[in-house]
Amino acid sequence: MTLPQAPTDFRLSFIEFAIARQVLRFGEFETKAGRRSPYFFNAGLFNDGISMARLCEFYAEAALASGLSFDMLFGSAYKGIPLVTGVAMALAAKGINYPFAYNRKEAKDHGEGGMVVGAPIQGRVLIVDDVISAGTSARESVELIRKAGGEPAGMLIALDRMERGQGELSATEEVEREFSIPVISVATLDHLINFLALQDNNDFSSNWKAIAAYRARYGSR
Numbered sequence: 001m002t003l004p005q006a007p008t009d010f011r012l013s014f015i016e017f018a019i020a021r022q023v024l025r026f027g028e029f030e031t032k033a034g035r036r037s038p039y040f041f042n043a044g045l046f047n048d049g050i051s052m053a054r055l056c057e058f059y060a061e062a063a064l065a066s067g068l069s070f071d072m073l074f075g076s077a078y079k080g081i082p083l084v085t086g087v088a089m090a091l092a093a094k095g096i097n098y099p100f101a102y103n104r105k106e107a108k109d110h111g112e113g114g115m116v117v118g119a120p121i122q123g124r125v126l127i128v129d130d131v132i133s134a135g136t137s138a139r140e141s142v143e144l145i146r147k148a149g150g151e152p153a154g155m156l157i158a159l160d161r162m163e164r165g166q167g168e169l170s171a172t173e174e175v176e177r178e179f180s181i182p183v184i185s186v187a188t189l190d191h192l193i194n195f196l197a198l199q200d201n202n203d204f205s206s207n208w209k210a211i212a213a214y215r216a217r218y219g220s221r
Contacts (some may be wrong), residue, residue, distance in 0.1 A: 010094045012189075012195050013058075014186050015195040021183040026039050026203075030068035036215075041210055043081070047070075047220050055086070056083065056086030057090045059156060063126065070125065071125065072121070072150075073125070074101055074102065074126070075127075076138075077105050078104070079130045080128050081130065084100050088100040099120075100118055100119060101119045101120070103106075103116055104117065115144065116144070120148075125152055128155075128156045128157075128159060131158060139178075153181065154181045154182045156183075160185035160188040162219050164218055173220055190213070193208060196202075
């Protein structure tokens with residue numbers, strides 16, 4: 001199914017929302033790569049009904065804006081499980097009803113059994129997750145979908161950090177290259193920088209400069 005187009009101004013609204021919920025914080029944080037980052041994004045802090053519902057609305061808007069054609073949604077355990085459920089509900093509220101499924105970490109040997117819960121995996125499948133770090137979760141999802149007879153259509157995440165990994169490519173770019181699928185993000189690090197630069201606030205101004213410098217040093221593209 002091909003989705004209708006949606007306006008793209010939701011991206012800055014998402015950044016504002018993430019800051020207000022303290023999901024997106026500023027300061028000095030150490031990344032897994034040992035880098036000193038001036039910001040930290042923790043999607044796990046969207047941890048109540050209102051914030052999760054709004055988050056999934058942003059995901060749905062990003063899917064609409066992408067124009068990507070897909071037949072169902074898939075959530076990667078564990079963080080992708082509530083996300084894929086909420087995104088399916090948000091799209092249904094817009095009049096677009098998609099089946100969805102998610103995986104278990106361990107196969108179940110009784111009841112319905114197997115690794116997959118929900119709708120049968122078939123057709124073009126949009127993977128839903130929070131972020132892409134090392135790409136391990138994306139790789140597992142792609143392999144599971146293909147093994148089940150589906151075709152990965154793309155990946156939908158909250159924030160693209162646009163940060164280089166071990167080489168010149170970011171984790172997002174590595175996934176796109178390895179699996180030949182697009183990665184759709186609700187917002188990117190560039191959207192964050194643009195949002196902060198537009199604010200008439202001294203704290204935001206200093207954060208903007210620190211993040212822009214970090215982007216220049218470690219960013220891809």
